[in-house]
Amino acid sequence: MKTFTPTTQQQAAIDYDGSMVITACPGSGKTTVMKEKIRKITRELPQHKGVIAITFTKKASQELKMRCKHNAHDTKQSFFGTIDSFCLKELILPFISRVWGGNPTECKVVKRLQNPYLLFIKEEYRSPTVENIFNDDGFKRLYDSGLLWMNSFAAMALYILRRSAAAERYIKAKYSHVFIDEYQDSSVSQHQLFEKLHMLGLTATAVGDISQSIYEFRGGNPELLNGLVNDSDNFKHFEININHRSHDSIVNYASRLLEPSFQLIQCAHKNIFRREIVGNLKDAAKEISNWISNWIENGEWEITKASDIAILAKSEKSLRLLTSGLEVNYRIYSDNPLDEVGTDCSELYSHLLAFKYGAIATTQELIEIKFEHVLSRDSNIASIRKAIRVIREIEDVEQIITKFQELALMLNINETAASDIAVRTILQQYELIKQFMPLDESEVQVMTLHKSKGLEFKVVFHFDLEEWSFPFQRVENNDWNNPIYPSLAQDTNLHYVGITRAENCCVLIRVTLRQNSLGNFTQSAPSYFLRLPQLEGLYG
Ligand SMILES: Nc1ncnc2c1ncn2[C@@H]1O[C@H](COP(=O)(O)OP(=O)(O)OP(=O)(O)O)[C@@H](O)[C@H]1O
Numbered sequence: 001m002k003t004f005t006p007t008t009q010q011q012a013a014i015d016y017d018g019s020m021v022i023t024a025c026p027g028s029g030k031t032t033v034m035k036e037k038i039r040k041i042t043r044e045l046p047q048h049k050g051v052i053a054i055t056f057t058k059k060a061s062q063e064l065k066m067r068c069k070h071n072a073h074d075t076k077q078s079f080f081g082t083i084d085s086f087c088l089k090e091l092i093l094p095f096i097s098r099v100w101g102g103n104p105t106e107c108k109v110v111k112r113l114q115n116p117y118l119l120f121i122k123e124e125y126r127s128p129t130v131e132n133i134f135n136d137d138g139f140k141r142l143y144d145s146g147l148l149w150m151n152s153f154a155a156m157a158l159y160i161l162r163r164s165a166a167a168e169r170y171i172k173a174k175y176s177h178v179f180i181d182e183y184q185d186s187s188v189s190q191h192q193l194f195e196k197l198h199m200l201g202l203t204a205t206a207v208g209d210i211s212q213s214i215y216e217f218r219g220g221n222p223e224l225l226n227g228l229v230n231d232s233d234n235f236k237h238f239e240i241n242i243n244h245r246s247h248d249s250i251v252n253y254a255s256r257l258l259e260p261s262f263q264l265i266q267c268a269h270k271n272i273f274r275r276e277i278v279g280n281l282k283d284a285a286k287e288i289s290n291w292i293s294n295w296i297e298n299g300e301w302e303i304t305k306a307s308d309i310a311i312l313a314k315s316e317k318s319l320r321l322l323t324s325g326l327e328v329n330y331r332i333y334s335d336n337p338l339d340e341v342g343t344d345c346s347e348l349y350s351h352l353l354a355f356k357y358g359a360i361a362t363t364q365e366l367i368e369i370k371f372e373h374v375l376s377r378d379s380n381i382a383s384i385r386k387a388i389r390v391i392r393e394i395e396d397v398e399q400i401i402t403k404f405q406e407l408a409l410m411l412n413i414n415e416t417a418a419s420d421i422a423v424r425t426i427l428q429q430y431e432l433i434k435q436f437m438p439l440d441e442s443e444v445q446v447m448t449l450h451k452s453k454g455l456e457f458k459v460v461f462h463f464d465l466e467e468w469s470f471p472f473q474r475v476e477n478n479d480w481n482n483p484i485y486p487s488l489a490q491d492t493n494l495h496y497v498g499i500t501r502a503e504n505c506c507v508l509i510r511v512t513l514r515q516n517s518l519g520n521f522t523q524s525a526p527s528y529f530l531r532l533p534q535l536e537g538l539y540g
Contacts, residue, residue, distance in 0.1 A: 004032055013238040014040065019198060021183075021228040021235045022207045026254070026500035027245025027456070030207050031060075034179055035067045037205065041177055042068070042075045050077030052175050052197070054086055056182035058369070060454055064181075077174055083190050084150055087157035092148065095160045095167040100143055106412060107148045109344040117147060127151060127187040127219030130158040154189040161196055172200050182454075183208030183228070185220035191227075198234065206235070211258055214450060214494045217487075243500070245456050247271040250506050253538045254499045257492065260534035270540035271301075272499070272506045274530065280513040280521050281318055281463065285325030288461055288509075292328050292444060301459050301504040305441040307331075308458035312449050312498050314470040318463060319446055321515060331440065333447040336432050337422035345408055345419040350436075352404050353426065356391045357436035363388050371411070384410060397427050449498040460502035462495075465510045466524035470495070485528065495529050508539070 006014060010029055013022050014036045024030035038051055045051075053068070055061040058081070065080035079086055088109065096104050110117075118124065121138035133139045133155050142149055148156075160167050178197045180186065183206040186194070198204035206228050213222035228235050243251045248267035255262040277284040288311075295303055303309065306329055313319050316334050323332055338346040338353075351370050354360040360369070363385050371384055387410070391403055401420050408416050426432040445457065464470040471491035473483040485491070499506055514524035 009240045019204045019235050022238045024209055024240040025243055027243040028240040038068045039073055045076050049176050051177040052079045054083050054180045084153045087153035091157040091160045095164050099163045100140055107146050109148045111150050111342045113149055128155045129189045130155045133159045154193050158193045175202055177203045179205045181207050183225045184210050184213035184222040185215040186224055187219040191224040211493055212497050216490050245503050246500055247504055250502055254496050256534045257496055273540045274508045276510050278512050281321040281511055282325035284511045285322045289327035303458050306444045307441045309444045310457040311446045311461045312452050314449055314464040329443045330446050331443040333451050337425045341418045341422050345413045345416050349404055349419045349423055353436040358438045359436050449494050452501050453497055457501055458503050459505045461507050462498045463509050465508055465527040465530055466514045467527055471528055
């Protein structure tokens with residue numbers, strides 16, 4: 001991490017006390033600004049109050065929490081977590097029984113709805129809104145059947161705030177501020193919840209970057225961030241637009257990708273390169289393995305360890321082919337069989353594996369992530385701790401699964417079959433087990449472009465830059481000569497996110513042989529992204 005003296009832009013955003021919206025380019029220090037603001041605010045708050053700090057991923061929230069608490073700083077009653085965990089822990093579990101009766105702690109949290117439950121609701125909402133909850137009694141039927149559907153959490157939280165004065169009083173009494181990071185990926189209901197919290201009197205801060213919007217397919221809507229920028233009566237707009245992370249030549253390239261008339265920054269060197277490698281992704285991996293080994297050995301690009309280097313690609317399939325040819329130590333962050341199950345049970349099991357293999361370091365950390373709400377209704381903490389600790393001591397696969405099932409039962413999860421099978425698969429493959437171990441600095445980091453969001457590396461290798469690989473293409477009406485790019489704007493943002501992860505060097509790679517959907521290798525053409533005229537002359 002570089003030493004941090006706030007710039008004038010950053011300082012202005014840190015100092016402003018009212019509600020605000022911060023738009024920030026990659027590497028501009030928005031996470032650091034949020035941290036400084038939270039530390040400043042919590043210093044002044046009485047012991048019984050805190051701020052709500054919402055981030056897009058759990059990893060980001062752990063990072064923000066750690067940075068806010070640095071040097072034993074007391075964040076008081078502050079909440080750090082994702083929007084879903086905020087809605088669940090602070091509104092749904094404590095208050096839903098006041099509006100719908102029943103006992104929410106008996107309910108199961110599910111990520112995906114399957115039949116017959118899918119039939120309870122009028123349509124398969126991508127991201128339900130509070131209006132949907134008012135107009136579709138299927139949501140209450142789901143709850144009455146013991147299900148809490150994650151996709152509906154923000155809308156349900158809003159529904160509770162509209163119907164329960166006690167919930168409103170609780171939030172107003174406990175929290176003074178709300179922060180939401182990565183606002184460009186917020187859904188309509190998350191946006192409405194943010195506005196509701198603001199209306200309740202909380203000072204509200206939204207932080208985001210339209211150009212880093214990459215989750216529209218999941219209901220994210222970047223226009224909501226623009227809406228706040230234009231709402232100058234309620235939100236003062238601050239822009240932080242200096243990229244402190246990437247070499248100026250990388251900033252030039254990335255900025256021109258989005259804005260062909262971007263005024264270039266003068267720089268003596270070009271640290272962004274295009275390379276064409278003959279062969280397929282496996283051949284390319286062999287070739288870059290040599291470059292990587294040499295660069296690590298000679299400390300090129302200020303690399304001090306292998307984990308300073310990232311290999312990014314659009315698809316998981318490409319990553320699998322790539323890693324089959326890599327001749328350096330690496331860690332792949334791919335979707336594992338538990339991610340594919342996608343239930344509350346699979347999520348619990350992922351955390352249990354992370355504890356077993358060390359990515360979650362302590363029993364306390366695991367309890368805070370997964371068991372907190374159980375403890376509030378049943379303080380049998382000693383037996384939970386004991387059950388958790390045993391996980392690290394056993395090696396037999398079936399014994400491990402039995403222990404996982406016991407812990408699942410403590411969270412009212414009875415259906416474990418699909419996750420049991422996934423754990424069996426993971427425990428048979430060292431590469432999958434590795435995902436649950438703490439970061440090893442001797443490993444190059446391999447992941448999809450989506451997973452790289454928010455991260456930074458000294459060197460980035462960006463693959464999949466062939467036509468048909470990235471951006472996504474589709475043929476309509478059998479017109480093979482004029483395929484269309486149906487998600488060009490989001491794909492351009494994703495390419496931008498990938499490039500701007502790099503601090504000192506970014507290598508854009510096209511392989512000459514591309515694997516098609518049938519698994520065959522065919523001659524490739526350069527990606528649309530490599531043919532943009534505004535990028536000519538900007539790479540080495
Ligand atoms: N004023 C500054 N001076 C020097 N370095 C800075 C400054 N502000 C931020 N940085 C550094 O720039 C890098 C990017 O900061 P940070 O991760 O907070 O940016 P971000 O806006 O959250 O990025 P992104 O949106 O791309 O994830 C970090 O290494 C950080 O230490």
